[in-house]
Amino acid sequence: MNCRCCAPNGLDKIFDPRIARREAKAYLKKGLDQPGRAIADAIKEHGIAGASVLEIGGGAGGLHLELLKAGASRAVDLDLSPAYLEAARQNAEQLGFKDLVEHRLHNIAEDADGVAEADVVVMNRVVCCYPHMERLVRPAAERARRLLALTFPREAWWVRVGLRMMNAGLWLTRSDFRTYLHPPQAIFDVVAANGLSPIHQSFSGVWQIVIFRRSV
Numbered sequence: 001m002n003c004r005c006c007a008p009n010g011l012d013k014i015f016d017p018r019i020a021r022r023e024a025k026a027y028l029k030k031g032l033d034q035p036g037r038a039i040a041d042a043i044k045e046h047g048i049a050g051a052s053v054l055e056i057g058g059g060a061g062g063l064h065l066e067l068l069k070a071g072a073s074r075a076v077d078l079d080l081s082p083a084y085l086e087a088a089r090q091n092a093e094q095l096g097f098k099d100l101v102e103h104r105l106h107n108i109a110e111d112a113d114g115v116a117e118a119d120v121v122v123m124n125r126v127v128c129c130y131p132h133m134e135r136l137v138r139p140a141a142e143r144a145r146r147l148l149a150l151t152f153p154r155e156a157w158w159v160r161v162g163l164r165m166m167n168a169g170l171w172l173t174r175s176d177f178r179t180y181l182h183p184p185q186a187i188f189d190v191v192a193a194n195g196l197s198p199i200h201q202s203f204s205g206v207w208q209i210v211i212f213r214r215s216v
């Protein structure tokens with residue numbers, strides 16, 4: 001499928017208005033969850049003041065909103081779930097950042113030319129939702145002027161078993177959505193080929209968190 005805004009992999013159906021509203025409410029009430037806090041803290045440690053942010057698959061918006069609270073200058077949020085985009089838009093409005101965030105229904109993996117560079121590019125728990133890792137990670141890395149922050153499932157037998165069980169459950173419920181354990185080394189290789197090197201690595205539950213910096 002070659003479409004810049006339609007959702008492959010059943011993404012728009014799985015991330016529906018009910019889930020989006022629930023996550024938006026949870027963020028307003030409790031802030032980011034543990035993996036979200038871990039990636040936000042790691043980015044802030046490497047400097048966010050004045051930075052432009054591109055978040056791909058921003059969900060209910062919590063991460064880029066936290067980066068704006070920490071001093072980022074503006075953010076673009078690309079997503080394939082209209083429900084998540086609406087939730088992120090409402091959260092931005094509620095927190096007074098409406099004019100600093102652009103929300104777009106857009107698939108960077110199918111149309112990368114339509115997306116501008118940013119100082120900091122973020123993909124939190126997105127790579128595992130998309131079947132074609134390189135098509136997603138390459139344009140993200142190319143557009144990162146300074147930092148690229150990624151979280152993806154760590155390579156471990158129990159993660160592999162968990163994702164297989166999740167996919168079996170999705171198949172049984174006739175969902176089109178599937179999760180993917182893309183090999184972390186392949187992700188590192190794609191990012192390295194685009195001029196960025198890892199400067200931070202940590203784990204939060206099933207998630208591996210890596211911050212890359214542009215080398216030159």
Ligand SMILES: C[S@@+](CC[C@H](N)C(=O)[O-])C[C@H]1O[C@@H](n2cnc3c(N)ncnc32)[C@H](O)[C@@H]1O
Nearest residue numbers: 057058059078079080081107124125126129130
């Ligand atoms: C598991 S959710 C994570 C949401 C949020 N980042 C978080 O951690 O709470 C995955 C998100 O990635 C989005 N997504 C997946 N592939 C995408 C793509 N190619 N372009 C834009 N968004 C994408 C989905 O629509 C969804 O919002």
